[in-house]
Amino acid sequence: MTLYSRILGAASGVAIACTAFAAQAEVLFWSTQAKPVEEAQAMREQVLAGAGEVDYQPNDGGPWLTRLQAELQAGSGTIGVLGALHGDFSAMNPDDLVDLDDLGVMSASGTFNDLAKLGTDSMQYIPWMQASYIMAASKEALQYLPEGADVDALTYDQLIQWAANAHEAAGEPKFGFPAGPKGLKHRFFQGYLYPSFTDGVVRTFASDAAVTAWEKMRELWAHTNPASTNFSFMQEQLLSGDAWIVFDHTSRLAQAFNERPDDFVAFPAPAGPTGRGFMPVLAGVAIPRTAPDMDAASALVAYMLKPETQVATLRATNFFPVVEVELPGDLPPSVKAAGDAVAKMSASADANPGLLPAGLGDKGGDFNRIFVDSFERIVLAGQDIRAVLDDQKGRLAAIMEETGAPCWAPDAPSDGACPVE
Amino acid sequence: MNARLLPYVLILPVTLFLCLFFLYPFLLVSKQAFSTGAGFTLDNFREVTSYWKFPITMRNTLLLAAAVVPIQLALALLMATMVNRMQKGRDLVLYVWTIPLGISDLAAGIIWLAIFEQSGFLNSMMSGLGIVDKPVNLLTFQNPGIVFLAIMLAEIWRATAIMLVILVAGIGLIPKEYYEAAEVFGASPWKRFLRITLPLLRPSLQTALILRVILAFEIFAVVAALSGTLFPVLMGETYAYQFDLLNSGAAAAMALIILAISIAFTLIILRVLRVPKGATI
Numbered sequence: 001m002t003l004y005s006r007i008l009g010a011a012s013g014v015a016i017a018c019t020a021f022a023a024q025a026e027v028l029f030w031s032t033q034a035k036p037v038e039e040a041q042a043m044r045e046q047v048l049a050g051a052g053e054v055d056y057q058p059n060d061g062g063p064w065l066t067r068l069q070a071e072l073q074a075g076s077g078t079i080g081v082l083g084a085l086h087g088d089f090s091a092m093n094p095d096d097l098v099d100l101d102d103l104g105v106m107s108a109s110g111t112f113n114d115l116a117k118l119g120t121d122s123m124q125y126i127p128w129m130q131a132s133y134i135m136a137a138s139k140e141a142l143q144y145l146p147e148g149a150d151v152d153a154l155t156y157d158q159l160i161q162w163a164a165n166a167h168e169a170a171g172e173p174k175f176g177f178p179a180g181p182k183g184l185k186h187r188f189f190q191g192y193l194y195p196s197f198t199d200g201v202v203r204t205f206a207s208d209a210a211v212t213a214w215e216k217m218r219e220l221w222a223h224t225n226p227a228s229t230n231f232s233f234m235q236e237q238l239l240s241g242d243a244w245i246v247f248d249h250t251s252r253l254a255q256a257f258n259e260r261p262d263d264f265v266a267f268p269a270p271a272g273p274t275g276r277g278f279m280p281v282l283a284g285v286a287i288p289r290t291a292p293d294m295d296a297a298s299a300l301v302a303y304m305l306k307p308e309t310q311v312a313t314l315r316a317t318n319f320f321p322v323v324e325v326e327l328p329g330d331l332p333p334s335v336k337a338a339g340d341a342v343a344k345m346s347a348s349a350d351a352n353p354g355l356l357p358a359g360l361g362d363k364g365g366d367f368n369r370i371f372v373d374s375f376e377r378i379v380l381a382g383q384d385i386r387a388v389l390d391d392q393k394g395r396l397a398a399i400m401e402e403t404g405a406p407c408w409a410p411d412a413p414s415d416g417a418c419p420v421e
Numbered sequence: 422m423n424a425r426l427l428p429y430v431l432i433l434p435v436t437l438f439l440c441l442f443f444l445y446p447f448l449l450v451s452k453q454a455f456s457t458g459a460g461f462t463l464d465n466f467r468e469v470t471s472y473w474k475f476p477i478t479m480r481n482t483l484l485l486a487a488a489v490v491p492i493q494l495a496l497a498l499l500m501a502t503m504v505n506r507m508q509k510g511r512d513l514v515l516y517v518w519t520i521p522l523g524i525s526d527l528a529a530g531i532i533w534l535a536i537f538e539q540s541g542f543l544n545s546m547m548s549g550l551g552i553v554d555k556p557v558n559l560l561t562f563q564n565p566g567i568v569f570l571a572i573m574l575a576e577i578w579r580a581t582a583i584m585l586v587i588l589v590a591g592i593g594l595i596p597k598e599y600y601e602a603a604e605v606f607g608a609s610p611w612k613r614f615l616r617i618t619l620p621l622l623r624p625s626l627q628t629a630l631i632l633r634v635i636l637a638f639e640i641f642a643v644v645a646a647l648s649g650t651l652f653p654v655l656m657g658e659t660y661a662y663q664f665d666l667l668n669s670g671a672a673a674a675m676a677l678i679i680l681a682i683s684i685a686f687t688l689i690i691l692r693v694l695r696v697p698k699g700a701t702i
Contacts, residue, residue, distance in 0.1 A: 062664035091667055171555075180649045226561035227539055230649040242539060365666035373473070376650070380562050391473075 026053040027296045031083030032064050033129075033283050034317045042316035051303045052296070061088065068288060072096050077290035080297040082125075086282040089125050090118055091362040097124040098287040103298055105305040107322035111355065116284055119359055125284035126301055129310070129319035131250045132280050133187060134341040135159075136234070136257075136266045141166050141174065141244035152344050154270040156196065156216050159245075163223035166244050175224040176243025180232035184249055185375060186368040191279025192247075193217060195354045196272030200411040202418045205370075205396055206389040213272070214378050214385045221379050229380070238264060249281060250342070251318040254334035261333035268345035275352030277410070278345050282356060283319060352410055359405030370396050396420050454673035465674035469662070478653045485569075485644075485654070486637035489576045493633060494626075496577070497584035502614065504585075505592045515589065522582040530646025533575040534560075537567075537647070560647060568648045575643045580636060584629040591625025592618065627694040634690065635683045655679050 034043045035058040048054045059067075064084070071077030082089075082097075089097070099122040106113050107127035118124040137151075144165035145151060149158040163175040179185045190201050197213035198204035225231075225243050234248035235256040246253070247269070256264050269278050285304050291297045303309055310321035311328065318334055320342075327339075345351065360367050374392050377383045397420040407418035457464050469475060504515055521529065536542045537559050544556035559567050595618065603613045619626075641656035655675060663672035 065664075065667070172558075181645060225558070226563055227558045229562050229651055230538075230560065240540060362667045365668075369666065377473075 026055050027080035027293065027300050028078050029054050029056045029081045029083060029300065030064065030068065030079040031056065031058045032061055032085065032088055033083050033319070034058050035060070039317050043313075047309060047312040047316050050309075051300055054300060058083075064088075071290045072288065075290065076292075077288060078292055079288055080291045080293060081300050082286045082288055083128060083283065084125075084286075086115055086284060086356050087364045089116075089284055089286060090358065090360060091364050092118075094118045094120045094124045096289055098289055098291070098294070099123065100126055100287065100298075100301065103302055105302050107305075108324050109322065112282055112322060115282060115356065115358055125286035126305060127322040128283045128285045128304055129313055129317065130280055130282050130322050131319045131338075132278060132342050132345070133184070133192065133247065133249050133269065134253070134266050134338060134345065135245065135247050135269055136238060136253050136264055136337075136341075137245040138238065138241070139263055139265060142265070144169055151265065151267045153348060154267070156220075156270045156272050159270045160216065160219050160223065163220060163245060167223040170244070173223045173225050174244040175220060176231060176234050176237045176246035177221075177224050177228045178231050178234055178246075178248050178252070179228045179375070180230045182232035184252070186371045187249075187279060187281075188247055189371040189375065190357065190368075191354045192269050192277045193272075195277025195279075195352050195410045196270070196274060199274035199352065200407075201354065201357075202396065202400060202407060203411045203414075203421045205420050206393040207421065209273070210389060211385050214374070214389070216272075217375075218379055250334075250338035253338070254318040254332075257334035257337045258332050261337070264337070266337035266341040268341055268348060271348070271350050274410075275350045276345065276348050277352045277354055279354045279356065281319075282322075354410050355408040357405075358408050360399070360403050361405075363399050363403050366399050367396075370399070393420050450673045450676060453670055454677045457670055465670040466678070469658075469671050469674050469678070472658075474653055474658065478655050478658050481652055482638060482640070482655045485572065485576070485640060486634060488569075489573055489580075490630070490633055490637055492573075493577055493581045493584055494630065496581050497588050497629065500581070500585050501588035501592050502618070504589055518585060519582040521579045522586070524579065525642070526579060526640075527642035527646060529575055529579040530643040533571060533578070533643075534646050537571045560651070562651050565651065568651050571647050572644055572652060575647060576637075576640065579643065580633065583636075584633050587625050587629040587632070588622065591622045591629075594625075595621045623694050623696050627690060630690050630694070631687050634686050638679055638683050638686075 029048070034040050034056075040056065040058050043058075044054075044056045048056055065088070068077075068079060068082065071079055097118075099120075101122045103123075103126065105126060106123065107116075109127070112127040112130070113123065116123050116125050116127055135154075141162075142151065144162060146158050146161040146165065149162065154162070163173070166174040177183075177185065177188070193213050193216075194201045194204065194210065197216070198207055198209040200207075204210055225237070227242065231237055231243070233252045233255075234243065234246040235253050237243035238246055238253070238256040239259060253266070257266070269276060271277075285301050287294065287297045287301065304313070305323055307321070307323060307325040310323055310325050314320055314327075314335060315332060318332075318338065320335075320339065331339075346353065357364060357367055370392050374388055377388045378385050400417045400420065404417045406416065407414040411418060454465055455461055455463070500518060504511055504518075507514065524532075534541070538544075539556050539558045543559070544553070547553045548556060560571060561568075599617045599621070600613055603617060608616065639656055640654055641660065644652055644654050645657060656679065659672050659675040659679070662668045662675060
């Protein structure tokens, strides 16, 4: 062997070792959040810039879960850190996630920390960021507010009247509702309509108050843009003018406020006979048991909970911090608008905060389907409300019994599975 | 190499590929469909067929196939005959007609959505011509007929080309002598089409129909893009079971139900369009 070839061999050996090392040092952050390209880019360039070598890969729920399950089944994997919604984690087997109590980080909210235990004794994920659902409207719609109505303290009747006035003025229905395939309509029923009218979700599913709630939903629907069954991100319809008054997730309204901050207002969800029901959205970070480098993954999870990372995350994704932070003054318009609306909603005298469904395990999708099906049958197909609720009630009871999930707020606590009364 | 063995050796790679990436996953899916954790069970099938939407999705899927495939067959036959008669520009026309074949079905759905939606091309055109005062909402739950029509149009536009390609190849194989003989005896063009083209086209028709009918039962992306949740089809429910409800067993059962329907229709087409024994082209 000549000297030249020896040098060449040594050099290539070093090169291979270097790439192997680099590949190992990079933590794969496998997320269902911050999927839009701009958000993903902001996550990589701003949020994760100080976190060392991180490969941030957001994905749709399906592919996200498929790869994760493949790695768990194989017993070895490349995913270092998972980022997902509470619902995604609660559908998993807690044994597949590493206990995170020893990390020494957690959110400022005891409720969130309890949710993150997924029914076990230790933290299965760490709360990462939060959001909520609010209402938003074009400023040109404000002139049609019914007499005496305060946009920051609407009731469902006033909202319906407002939507009716706007309908009449515009000549076409101008309320917008995210009832499309990817829309979050089920959360409106679970966290807003039901708590506001029945002071419950599961127990009161088929109560007389629930019948009233669905009647109101029908009244509202009469003034709702019928194309709503294809709407999933209401910021698009706000911007295009297809809808003037809308309900949606704060981050699904952000673009409207950021593009034309002076044209739109954000305000709290309406109140019903049993208060102003509303619900948080909670995302978390977790480590799968197959993570290749536990130390690097733990360091990344801890990094995500730092106050400055949380503020950067807020800018990037419009999801709010879960730890105590001092919010800077130069936040994007969407963050200010949504933050104000959420603050007014929680501080209102008649606030009736609900929790995310908990303890449903992998039946979370079936639970949502109960509400979506009820909507499709009652509102779209015009079937009898009482008959539909009595029919769906059986399915709901079966899910609750199978999972044994206890009641969550605003339902009164239960021993064992939450009963459908 | 032994000449008798050569063909088998040549198809070996593709056979292995199919076994590994089709047959093996297929077996796994069947296993999933017939089990819920412990032993053999039909629970998954019971679950999906007892769901209130199942009859609706089944009806929608069959209805769509019944409405789309005959039109596509007629169109493809017409287009294939036209292409075959062309002296000049035959290739160009064929290329243009088969463009939709190269477009993914989701993209096709989105193209037609851009035409039909409230701020879409159709609405701009109609209001430009003064037919309507302002854009109307066409694809809504109040107009199931228009939604159905839009899906039909998108499907016809997108998937007629696959039949066309097969039929053009088939027509090219029919010997000219038959037509010349028929002309000598004074057969009209329509009669020549009925008595020569159609019967001799049977094998191609068979292939084209089987391919098309199976694809019609698998329709998913076009429907999802155009109708959202307004027009539930079997494949959409399968997707919902797998990814919304995380119920792989039920999704596998739905997949097998779609497979069963596809096999049934394939057998029917094979039987109806069989080439009689002893007949050759």
